[in-house]
Amino acid sequence: MLSPERLREDFSNSSVENTTAAQDWTQAYEAVRWIQLTMALLSVLGSGSIIVSVMLQRLSRRTELQPLLLLSVSDLLLALCWIIGASLYSRNHSAHTLCYHLHTVEQVLYMASFFYTLNYFSNRVSTAGKITAVLSGLSPVLLMTPVFIQGSLSQCETNFSEPYRCLLMHTGALFLTSEPQPIRACHLLHAYRSTLFLVSFLLTLLSITALVVKSLRLYRRVVTSAGYLGNQQRACVHLMERRMLLFPLVFLLCWGPAVCLVCLRMVSPAASQGVVGVVLYVSEAFSSPSQGFLNCLLYGWTRARLRRGGTSVFCRDVDTQTPLLRSQKKRSYQTLRDL
Template identity: 65%
Template sequence: MRLSGGSSWSWPLSGEARLFTSSCHTEACVCVRACVCVCVYSILGSGSIIYCLMLQRLSRTPELQPLFLLSVSDLLLAFCWLIGVVLFSRNCSSVSVHCYNLHTVEQVLYMASFFCTLNYVWNLYKGLREKLYSCLSGYSCVYVCVCVLLPLLLMTPVFIWGNISECHTNFSQPYRCLLMHTGPVFNPSHHQPLIPSCSLLRTYHRGVFLSSFILTLLVITVFVVKSRRIYRRVVTSQGYLGNQQRALFRLMDRRMILYPLIFIICWGPAVTLAFMRVVLPSAVHGFLGVILYVSQAFTSASQGFLNSLVYGWTRVQLRRSGHGCRDADTQTPLLRAQKDSRTYRTLRSIC
């Protein structure tokens, strides 16, 4: 990296296409390749959960369907990032149209992953509440429809009006295909002024992203606090508090801290960067902006991998179903049904 004019940091590149040539030895090339590796880890992490749930036919169960939806959104998002890298490395006349539409699809998947995370925590809270009050409400398809359709509805104006107004002309540089916000990192030599309608769509785009993140984080925090209180009431409902119960409390506390913490780690740099671009655009051209650009590339791309660990394989039921993948074909239907029923009961006692 080099300091330009004492106030701006940029990668020492004469052209963005040099990043993926055989002579590429720049820091930007290393950063992009590292992000590709992180995306591959996310694909493997979310894909392993999807494979295990589908193999055991657990993807439609009320307990694990939220996890399945979250893994699917993470998997699709990681594939979108890889497609962006492929478009970045290609030099074709229609790359601007593809990059613009890809960013719109990515925005839909961003919000879908937000809502799927919220749906997961809501399902956890609802399950604990049902255990406390001994009532069953089932799993409504309304939550699934909201997670899928609401992001599509919110981004439909960006897709339709953006293509009508030809806002893709602002995506003519190949680096525009990379992840979320990467422009000033490459310090382009010319800046094309935005069409007023495109500028309005970009403001709407960022506003929707920031609003959905803040809303999701607040609701997740509320559900986490409520789930922790209900969990303590469930454990102490028998009137006995021993070492085992205290260990469960500590386990629950760690889990309840991890849920919002991982969400902030994955999207904190991207949200901070988007907020700075709205409030103080000049600040993103300095050293802090470069740090945020690089950080959001790694943290956002690692969402699928981190979610597979925190939300997926830490759950007792999923671990047991994962062990059952090896001998599923050798079990009789009766033994398999008995094993599944035990894991469902375990899910309600240990989150």
């Protein structure tokens, strides 16, 4: 069996035809590196500000803030991985093993962020509970365990010998080797990872959309419960509709380019190395690493509790509560949680 060093030497000598298009992306990769680093730093600042604010105000034990705290922690860890990946971008091939495992950890974290986003919305509509939070963090680890184990056994890290492999998600076509079994295993693992990403993305997007629709219906019911729907009430409903639409749109904005790129690589790997692939790749560099920053604005600092520094209980009205209005100061709507 050939050693990893010999395999990497064979890759560089015998797979020029398969990597010529990728090597023409040198300037694009350099731009992606700095874009990824900048957006990831913004995400660290955004998600970190939520965590620091919650901790300083001693609000971490409040059940209504725990989903937000978990989401911010996953966004922070993911942003740190983006920063490490951008820092490892270099012309030497010494970090290929680290890049492979870094991408695996990244997939665990962004799947966890998907599930914690869904957990956040579930908590707004009903009592999600601690079990849901635990499963949101444990499921990605269990799903990615085969990648950790089989990837190491099959020496799939040799496919990460090019410097651009440390950037963003798993990019580029698999290299050819003289060992058919490892390449087959690595190809299956790559398909498995891509499928997991697409399924988790679609599950989260559809679930968020369904919960947003349910929340809007409940809000309409609350507003019209008095039997009167005037201009002010209609304005409140329209305002809430526009704000609620931001949640699936921001999620789609963050991961839409990555989804398109993964689908393109699965359907036509050659097309993904052309101009379309470059555009999607650069778009992904702007969108995916910025998730923590956008989430901190959308989910965190729109919360009046964080803005006012913990001086009063959460005010759940149209001006402060974005996911779902379950109660107002003057009237009690406890039945909303049961619907």
